[in-house]
Amino acid sequence: MNNAHTVKAASAVLARTRTRWLILAMLFAITTINYADRATISIAGPDIKKELGLSGVQMGFVFSAFAWSYVVAQLPGGWLLDRFGSKITYFFSILLWSTFTLFTGAAGFVAGGAAVGLLFVLRLLVGAAEAPSFPGNSRIASAWFPTHERGLAAAVFNSAQYFATVLFAPIMGWLVHSFGWHSVFYVMGTLGILMAGLWLKTIHGPKDHPSINPAELAYIQEGGALVDLEGGARTAAARQVDTLACIKELLGNRMLLGVYVGQYCITTLTYFFLTWFPVYLVQERHMTILKAGFVASLPAIAGFLGGITGGWLSDRLAKAGYSLSVSRKVPIVVGMLMSMSMIACNYVEADTLVVAVMSLAFFGKGVGALGWAVVSDTSPKEAGGLSGALFNTFGNTAGITTPIAIGYIVDATGSFAGALVYVGANAALAIACYLFVVGDIKRVKLVKSLSTR
Numbered sequence: 001m002n003n004a005h006t007v008k009a010a011s012a013v014l015a016r017t018r019t020r021w022l023i024l025a026m027l028f029a030i031t032t033i034n035y036a037d038r039a040t041i042s043i044a045g046p047d048i049k050k051e052l053g054l055s056g057v058q059m060g061f062v063f064s065a066f067a068w069s070y071v072v073a074q075l076p077g078g079w080l081l082d083r084f085g086s087k088i089t090y091f092f093s094i095l096l097w098s099t100f101t102l103f104t105g106a107a108g109f110v111a112g113g114a115a116v117g118l119l120f121v122l123r124l125l126v127g128a129a130e131a132p133s134f135p136g137n138s139r140i141a142s143a144w145f146p147t148h149e150r151g152l153a154a155a156v157f158n159s160a161q162y163f164a165t166v167l168f169a170p171i172m173g174w175l176v177h178s179f180g181w182h183s184v185f186y187v188m189g190t191l192g193i194l195m196a197g198l199w200l201k202t203i204h205g206p207k208d209h210p211s212i213n214p215a216e217l218a219y220i221q222e223g224g225a226l227v228d229l230e231g232g233a234r235t236a237a238a239r240q241v242d243t244l245a246c247i248k249e250l251l252g253n254r255m256l257l258g259v260y261v262g263q264y265c266i267t268t269l270t271y272f273f274l275t276w277f278p279v280y281l282v283q284e285r286h287m288t289i290l291k292a293g294f295v296a297s298l299p300a301i302a303g304f305l306g307g308i309t310g311g312w313l314s315d316r317l318a319k320a321g322y323s324l325s326v327s328r329k330v331p332i333v334v335g336m337l338m339s340m341s342m343i344a345c346n347y348v349e350a351d352t353l354v355v356a357v358m359s360l361a362f363f364g365k366g367v368g369a370l371g372w373a374v375v376s377d378t379s380p381k382e383a384g385g386l387s388g389a390l391f392n393t394f395g396n397t398a399g400i401t402t403p404i405a406i407g408y409i410v411d412a413t414g415s416f417a418g419a420l421v422y423v424g425a426n427a428a429l430a431i432a433c434y435l436f437v438v439g440d441i442k443r444v445k446l447v448k449s450l451s452t453r
Contacts, residue, residue, distance in 0.1 A: 016216040019209055020144045026202045027137050027157040033192050034133050035164035037101045040188055043172040044181035052115045062119045067399040069127035077131035078389025079243055081139055085230045087203045090136040094196040097129035102189025105182040135388030142376040143230055144206055146223020148318040154373035155311020162304035205230035226381055241382050245449035250387055253444055258437030263371045263395040265430035269339055271402040272423045273299055284416045295355055299362035306366025310335055314370055325441045328374050329434050335368025339427040346417045380446045
């Protein structure tokens with residue numbers, strides 16, 4: 001009681017530090033590296049295929065390996081986060097995915113089937129190692145940010161996926177051109193290993209960070225930050241959770257299930273732009289590869305700006321006194337409505353207008369990508385990692401289904417018109433989830449899965 005009074009008194013006379021923004025900057029930097037490492041294989045892919053003499057089918061297996069292991073490893077990754085905390089689990093995640101990325105550069109020393117097998121296994125390992133990253137981001141944001149700042153925080157680290165494309169795609173392209181495809185993996189892997197060391201020095205729980213003062217701690221705690229999330233007491237509470245019963249309880253919660261399915265629909269838009277969008281520009285719009293490569297970066301920039309805008313808007317609504325449900329749902333619904341505009345590309349001819357509409361659609365996707373903020377707001381205190389892992393499992397399953405579904409549509413119809421309707425329909429379904437399934441957004445309290453021991 002006296003300690004709480006002392007903290008509140010200190011907050012009245014001390015200027016607050018801004019350590020939480022340093023933490024957010026680190027999350028943004030690490031997530032940028034994360035997505036850049038995911039993209040290494042696509043940037044190096046043409047030269048790998050040529051040098052190693054791989055077929056399109058073989059390259060398809062290599063490209064898909066990451067998504068399969070990333071999805072499968074989500075729940076184990078979430079369990080590790082809850083059991084051992086975000087700092088140490090995330091550190092090993094960064095170290096391992098960077099090491100496996102580094103080793104991928106050595107795959108060129110073998111050829112044929114052995115090369116395919118080695119590349120496939122290494123990409124599986126990269127995907128599995130990256131699994132705790134986004135649930136870890138969510139847990140750290142929950143611990144460090146008050147509710148009315150959490151929308152922007154989640155939007156910032158989520159927007160790193162777009163920033164990674166804008167920043168690293170040209171750099172990695174230059175590395176391939178100047179030093180060969182091996183260099184991309186050596187450089188990015190080494191950079192990630194160095195960042196893992198910086199992570200250990202930078203990341204601490206709010207109560208343990210050497211740079212935070214009592215005023216900032218009081219501010220974030222009074223605003224709803226879970227400042228004990230990474231402490232010993234919270235870890236002990238996590239050990240009392242029956243993992244399988246907890247997963248069943250989370251999936252049985254209507255609000256969370258609506259959020260999870262909504263994320264699958266929103267991520268469908270992401271994977272359309274990551275996989276089929278350049279092909280759409282070349283095949284349907286008859287652009288050159290060079291022009292398509294430039295055009296494909298424009299939605300990424302729009303998505304980055306949309307992500308920041310959505311987080312800012314959500315927090316502004318919260319500060320203006322609107323409920324958490326309103327402040328989170330309004331940007332999501334508005335963003336998905338903008339994303340549905342891509343269907344209009346089926347009815348326009350001018351390339352400039354097509355690019356403008358697609359950029360608007362991806363801007364809207366960024367605005368509506370507040371799922372991680374919602375996860376931070378709603379996950380049980382004892383199982384934030386598991387809840388985030390389920391959320392990410394649903395979302396990234398779209399990385400498996402979207403490329404396949406669009407491929408079937410294009411092969412069956414000879415056109416991308418149906419594919420754009422398919423993606424737009426997913427945006428509409430996301431709106432339906434948040435308006436008619438999710439209900440009030442509030443933190444879930446576990447009932448059935450807490451051990452009484």
